[in-house]
Amino acid sequence: MTFHKYQGTGNDFIMIDGRQEIPSWSQTDIEQFCHRRFGIGADGLIILAPAEGFDFRMIYYNSDGRESTMCGNGGRCIAQFAHDLGMGNSFRFIAIDGPHLAEVEAKRVRLQMIDVPTIEARGTDWFTDTGSPHHVVLHPNPDELNIVTAARAIRNSEPYKKAGVNVNFMTGEGQNWEMRTYERGVEDETYSCGTGVTAAALVAHYSGKAPLSPIHMRTKGGKLSLSFEHSPEKGYFNIWLEGPAEKVFEGFAK
């Protein structure tokens, strides 16, 4: 099979052009492709497939080989992939959480995220769904945290235990924030998470610590920005995630 490798702020994906044929791989196959020692290595695998009425469909698998919910960095990378395949500069595609718009310019991609009507307080933390489920913790110094231990304790507790959750630790004020993310389905820290940045930035605004859009979020793999509008009736809407996305290499795997 021919594959392409993309990264968006260090969140990395195996990208497959499924326009002619959609591969029918097992969970074990995909887990093996994503393995960083015995495979190509990636946080996830994405298939660009045809979709009637849209430029393409995004099919996303976590590195555990299971199909999952929306991936924001994956959505930005697949738009860059579509651009590199000669499909244009702006796209309307369908993903598991619904339609998305994306705009590509000079290896930067803006992706419209789904509306987020609600953010729930969970003790002193927060929960929201930005296409994928995210638990958000305001933490004074995420850099000093043993993130795997801290995140797994939350991920494996109620109410998340069965379906899992992504866990984010963030700090900052005003328009400049930083965060670290533990991803469900990778079951480890990743360098960045687009739906996680979206969740964290919206929580920063909702909790009153970041009154203005856009919010700039530094992740382990680079900076992403989130712009949005908010009203008490609708919650968050017109949400755009922006940052770098690029092809790293392509190859052939047996």
Ligand SMILES: N[C@@H](CCC[C@H](N)C(=O)O)C(=O)O
């Ligand atoms: N890396 C992603 C999130 C991918 C989905 C997540 N691991 C889940 O299963 O919820 C992103 O950039 O949003």
